[in-house]
Amino acid sequence: MRQKFILLALLIAAVMFSWNLYRIFLVLPDDAEQGAIYRVLFFHVPALWAGMLAFFVAFVGSIGYLVKKELHYDYLSVANVEVGLVFSIIGTVMGMIWARPVWGIWWTWDARLTSMFICILLYLAYILLRRAISEPRQRAQFCAIFSIFAFVDIPIVWYSIRWWRTQHPQPIVGEPGAIDPAMKSVLYTNLIPMVCLVAALVAIRMYQEETQFTLDRLRRRVNAAE
Amino acid sequence: MNAFQATLLVAGKDLRMELRSKDSLNAAIAFSMAMLVLFSFAFDADAEQAREIAGGLLWLIFTFAGTLLLNRSFARELPNDCLEALLASPLPAAGILFGKAVSNAVLLLAVELICLPVFGIFYNIAWTRQWLPLLAVLILATWGMSVIGTVFSALTVHLQLREVMLPVLVYPVLIPSLLAAILLSAHLIGGQPLNGDTYAWLRLLVGFDVIFTLLTGAVASKVLVG
Numbered sequence: 001m002r003q004k005f006i007l008l009a010l011l012i013a014a015v016m017f018s019w020n021l022y023r024i025f026l027v028l029p030d031d032a033e034q035g036a037i038y039r040v041l042f043f044h045v046p047a048l049w050a051g052m053l054a055f056f057v058a059f060v061g062s063i064g065y066l067v068k069k070e071l072h073y074d075y076l077s078v079a080n081v082e083v084g085l086v087f088s089i090i091g092t093v094m095g096m097i098w099a100r101p102v103w104g105i106w107w108t109w110d111a112r113l114t115s116m117f118i119c120i121l122l123y124l125a126y127i128l129l130r131r132a133i134s135e136p137r138q139r140a141q142f143c144a145i146f147s148i149f150a151f152v153d154i155p156i157v158w159y160s161i162r163w164w165r166t167q168h169p170q171p172i173v174g175e176p177g178a179i180d181p182a183m184k185s186v187l188y189t190n191l192i193p194m195v196c197l198v199a200a201l202v203a204i205r206m207y208q209e210e211t212q213f214t215l216d217r218l219r220r221r222v223n224a225a226e
Numbered sequence: 227m228n229a230f231q232a233t234l235l236v237a238g239k240d241l242r243m244e245l246r247s248k249d250s251l252n253a254a255i256a257f258s259m260a261m262l263v264l265f266s267f268a269f270d271a272d273a274e275q276a277r278e279i280a281g282g283l284l285w286l287i288f289t290f291a292g293t294l295l296l297n298r299s300f301a302r303e304l305p306n307d308c309l310e311a312l313l314a315s316p317l318p319a320a321g322i323l324f325g326k327a328v329s330n331a332v333l334l335l336a337v338e339l340i341c342l343p344v345f346g347i348f349y350n351i352a353w354t355r356q357w358l359p360l361l362a363v364l365i366l367a368t369w370g371m372s373v374i375g376t377v378f379s380a381l382t383v384h385l386q387l388r389e390v391m392l393p394v395l396v397y398p399v400l401i402p403s404l405l406a407a408i409l410l411s412a413h414l415i416g417g418q419p420l421n422g423d424t425y426a427w428l429r430l431l432v433g434f435d436v437i438f439t440l441l442t443g444a445v446a447s448k449v450l451v452g
Binding site (some may be wrong): 005021066115118121122125129132133138141142144145146148149150192 | 299374377378381385386391394396398399401402405438441445448449
């Protein structure tokens with residue numbers, strides 16, 4: 001069941017990425033102002049959205065663990081945090097690649113970039129905390145609490161663009177006429193394979209966590225028998 | 227005993243212990259003074275420059291000094307299994323956490339109120355012109371730091387790398403509140419009254435405190451039982 005889900009998710013991702021890559025590079029024209037570099041945004045935006053979605057699922061998983069005390073919720077959280085972190089870093093780096101020719105700088109300390117950087121730091125701290133605790137139940141509980149605290153930072157990331165006037169482009173998605181319909185279609189349809197990729201990676205990572213737990217339990221049993 | 231009475235009881239106990247031994251308080255004050263001297267060499271600022279960097283300089287010192295205090299908050303309960311006794315007592319978990327947060331906030335505020343006049347003398351700055359809003363900013367930012375620091379101090383108390391892990395966890399979560407505190411402090415130490423733009427930061431500071439105080443109350447039993 002799990003293998004079929006992973007294969008299906010990866011298949012959808014592969015087919016849609018191929019189709020979107022064809023549209024991005026061969027169908028869509030260069031942007032009137034930005035030239036070719038705007039194409040990075042078709043990956044920058046969906047990668048960050050997918051990362052945010054993963055952090056949200058991790059947050060839900062953390063609450064689930066605190067309520068139900070079942071380790072599956074912890075596996076869900078850690079898998080989503082790790083995958084979400086990778087996608088956030090990829091999204092941020094792509095943003096930097098876009099910013100260099102358009103803004104003339106790699107990085108600026110505006111609110112949204114800063115918040116994203118804080119977000120990455122937070123989830124790196126989550127992984128460090130996880131490594132520092134060896135007892136599975138205690139690790140799951142403490143990491144769940146930290147994950148909930150960390151997720152509170154996400155609305156600041158998400159809305160900071162509206163709270164402060166910044167150098168970051170104002171949100172163009174959702175405002176009619178602000179973005180060409182053909183480009184919008186590619187932007188949205190690139191989110192689907194991105195989320196499928198996240199789902200497949202999360203499923204694989206959860207399987208690793210479950211296997212690790214079983215291995216640890218067998219190892220303890222062997223040590224006790226000796 | 228309700229949570230409010232428990233908060234006062236635990237805060238009173240912790241403050242009494244600290245005022246009798248003065249271990250962490252002395253360390254935090256001595257550290258802050260050393261930092262003030264070091265910063266004066268590092269920046270070699272005239273009065274005008276010092277006013278501009280005052281917020282950042284002071285809050286860096288307060289944050290580091292705060293970590294010294296927060297590290298001891300639960301660690302001092304470890305000898306003689308005092309922590310176990312505290313957990314086994316009929317005090318509600320939220321009372322224990324908030325009690326420790328109040329005591330940490332009072333101690334940190336004391337360090338801040340000692341640092342400020344010394345800073346004013348060393349750097350030749352009249353910092354008292356907006357003393358009432360400045361005090362409000364100090365209290366708000368210190369409470370945010372204390373309440374988050376106390377939760378994470380409880381999470382890390384059993385870790386071998388406790389002293390290392392606490393700052394790694396606390397600082398990223400604190401960044402939004404610290405940014406607000408730095409900006410507001412620099413503004414107020416410069417003698418300017420609060421205006422439209424700075425109110426937004428003040429609102430951020432208040433919102434931050436409210437959110438994390440409620441969150442701490444919600445997860446208190448999970449933090450301490452674990």
